[in-house]
Amino acid sequence: MIRSRSIHRRKPVKYRKTVLNMMVFLSFLAMLSTANLAHTLAEELPFYPDSMNLEKNTDIQIKAAFVHHVAKFVQWPAETFVDQKEPFVLYVLGGDRFISALDPFDGRMVHNRTLSVAKISTYEDIPYDCRILLVDVSEKEEISKVLDKVAGRPILTVSDQTGFAEAGGIIGLVAANKRIHFVVNQSAATEAGLVVSSNVMKLALSIYGEAQ
Secondary structure, eight states: OOOOOOOOOOOOHHHHHHHHHHHHHHHHHHHTTSSOHHHHHHHHOTTSOTTSOHHHHHHHHHHHHHHHHHHTTEEOOGGGSSSTTOOEEEEEESOSTTHHHHGGGTTOEETTEEEEEEEESSGGGOOTTEEEEEEOGGGGGGHHHHHHHHTTSSOEEEEOSTTHHHHTOSEEEEEETTEEEEEEEHHHHHHTTOEEOHHHHHHOSEEESOOO
8 A cells, every 4th residue: 555645845045044043033132021031141142252251241232143143134225235346334323332332243144245344433434335334323313313314314313312212213122121132124125115014013121114
């Protein structure tokens, strides 16, 4: 007697890679809710140097890691990049507190492009090749000017400044109940021509400008 068996077709490599990345991202977000964030971060993200002072910089390091991870789930317009060799540039605007925390991610891959981290001191200097703009709280008095400067450009704006997303930034990072949460301004993302993964949107603490 011949037994029939079902044939399971393997999902395309691109599909499997997307699912794997999302699983890693979800695990990362779950990690943020643990009591001992510093040590868990060190265990789950082994690319962090052993010499890094996690007890002192836990909050900033978690936020820096979040920015790197979430960028993988945001789509930029195809015409954003000049060619396949153009790097994926993240600029930090303002203070220095994020620079060392982002160092482990400099040179890593985002959307098959090399991530390059740099700092700019004023919103007047935002270069044409900026893809992510991480705005330091030192710029809180200039937030409206910063957002006006990048309006309509394909730039993912992120900040832990209070009320950033409500003011028109795309992603705001907030701390509450010993967790790092994020809020999303969908209207701002759409205006910038960016598409944030629906799976990421489901994890947001709040969504502003959500389509009805």
